[in-house]
Amino acid sequence: xxxxxxxxxxxxxxxxxxxxxxxxxxxxxxxxxxxxxxxxxxxxxxxxxxxxxxxxxxxxxxxxxxxxxxxxxxxxxxxxxxxxxxxxxxxxxxxxxxxxxxxxxxxxxxxxxxxxxxxxxxxxxxxxxxxxxxxxxxxxxxxxxxxxxxxxxxxxxxxxxxxxxxxxxxxxxxxxxxxxxxxxxxxxxxxxxxxxxxxxxxxxxxx
Amino acid sequence: xxxxxxxxxxxxxxxxxxxxxxxxxxxxxxxxxxxxxxxxxxxxxxxxxxxxxxxxxxxxxxxxxxxxxxxxxxxxxxxxxxxxxxxxxxxxxxxxxxxxxxxxxxxxxxxxxxxxxxxxxxxxxxxxxxxxxxxxxxxxxxxxxxxxxxxxxxxxxxxxxxxxxxxxxxxxxxxxxxxxxxxxxxxxxxxxx
Numbered sequence: 559x560x561x562x563x564x565x566x567x568x569x570x571x572x573x574x575x576x577x578x579x580x581x582x583x584x585x586x587x588x589x590x591x592x593x594x595x596x597x598x599x600x601x602x603x604x605x606x607x608x609x610x611x612x613x614x615x616x617x618x619x620x621x622x623x624x625x626x627x628x629x630x631x632x633x634x635x636x637x638x639x640x641x642x643x644x645x646x647x648x649x650x651x652x653x654x655x656x657x658x659x660x661x662x663x664x665x666x667x668x669x670x671x672x673x674x675x676x677x678x679x680x681x682x683x684x685x686x687x688x689x690x691x692x693x694x695x696x697x698x699x700x701x702x703x704x705x706x707x708x709x710x711x712x713x714x715x716x717x718x719x720x721x722x723x724x725x726x727x728x729x730x731x732x733x734x735x736x737x738x739x740x741x742x743x744x745x746x747x748x749x750x751x752x753x754x755x756x757x758x759x760x761x762x763x764x765x
Numbered sequence: 766x767x768x769x770x771x772x773x774x775x776x777x778x779x780x781x782x783x784x785x786x787x788x789x790x791x792x793x794x795x796x797x798x799x800x801x802x803x804x805x806x807x808x809x810x811x812x813x814x815x816x817x818x819x820x821x822x823x824x825x826x827x828x829x830x831x832x833x834x835x836x837x838x839x840x841x842x843x844x845x846x847x848x849x850x851x852x853x854x855x856x857x858x859x860x861x862x863x864x865x866x867x868x869x870x871x872x873x874x875x876x877x878x879x880x881x882x883x884x885x886x887x888x889x890x891x892x893x894x895x896x897x898x899x900x901x902x903x904x905x906x907x908x909x910x911x912x913x914x915x916x917x918x919x920x921x922x923x924x925x926x927x928x929x930x931x932x933x934x935x936x937x938x939x940x941x942x943x944x945x946x947x948x949x950x951x952x953x954x955x956x957x958x
Contacts, residue, residue, distance in 0.1 A: 620847070635844070643836065662788075733950060734784060738946055746936035
């Protein structure tokens with residue numbers, strides 16, 4: 559039980575896909591203009607990542623290692639198509655605003671990387687939780703970027719206006735440059751926090 | 766003719782592939798540490814995008830549209846492009862070993878990447894005809910090369926600067942890209958497409 563919790567936790571903090579591994583950056587910048595878009599994208603990736611890990615792990619004994627990558631890609635593309643059709647049917651507006659970035663989930667490095675590094679070598683349940691952890695790390699990072707950008711750039715969160723007329727939103731935050739600059743500072747901030755935690759743990763270890 | 770020139774300029778400057786559309790960021794940040802590698806990568810990406818857009822256009826218009834299979838676009842495009850790039854790699858390796866020595870590693874890197882998948886998807890979504898697809902592909906490739914070469918030149922200068930420890934590496938690279946993107950934002954009012 560504790561092992562599974564550790565696998566899950568690793569994806570959220572120590573190996574966060576966006577802030578630490580710097581994988582799958584395209585969506586982190588492109589669709590985080592509002593918190594709702596960011597959350598939808600995060601949840602879609604969470605779903606694809608955990609489903610794909612389960613499928614890869616289930617089939618790991620029959621797949622010839624020579625053709626494994628095309629098979630992983632086919633499996634990922636199938637799940638992405640399912641997500642696309644579901645979103646198109648139930649949330650057409652969100653589907654439209656995510657645009658081609660939804661299709662581009664197929665080529666996210668993080669999904670292929672987890673299949674290759676983790677799911678192809680581990681049993682189904684740990685693989686599922688690995689996908690869940692990594693996906694949650696991704697979704698949380700997306701959500702936090704989305705909330706900050708929407709708040710600074712539009713003065714709202716999930717479309718709800720939080721401030722009165724006196725608030726003058728900084729439009730730059732929902733334009734492309736704002737995304738780059740914000741993520742630059744967030745990566746730096748994450749690094750500082752992680753270093754603090756590590757040095758505290760090291761001290762505790764000594765004592 | 767005017768339409769095509771506008772489309773080209775729009776793809777290079779206004780809707781810059783990297784700085785406005787955020788495609789190919791992994792490669793953009795990974796390769797722009799070195800100027801020579803960036804030039805090679807830019808050329809590899811431009812030619813692969815152009816060829817795969819042609820191929821994807823044909824498959825989309827002659828197979829997927831007539832048989833109402835557009836819901837499979839993502840799946841078909843990704844397999845098509847990945848296998849095409851692999852084939853291209855083998856051909857270049859056999860017939861032009863010098864070229865392979867210069868470019869080979871970049872081809873492997875871009876086989877499954879949003880750099881190459883993005884443009885055919887944009888073409889299909891916008892309903893471009895063949896010439897427009899090719900112009901858009903070349904423009905996107907040139908835009909990518911421009912951005913990555915600018916970024917590599919800036920990062921070479923950055924090596925001499927005294928960057929705070931926590932910002933060092935990825936952090937400062939992002940902020941630099943933000944500044945570059947800010948400069949490209951100036952083009953946004955130039956063409957209305």
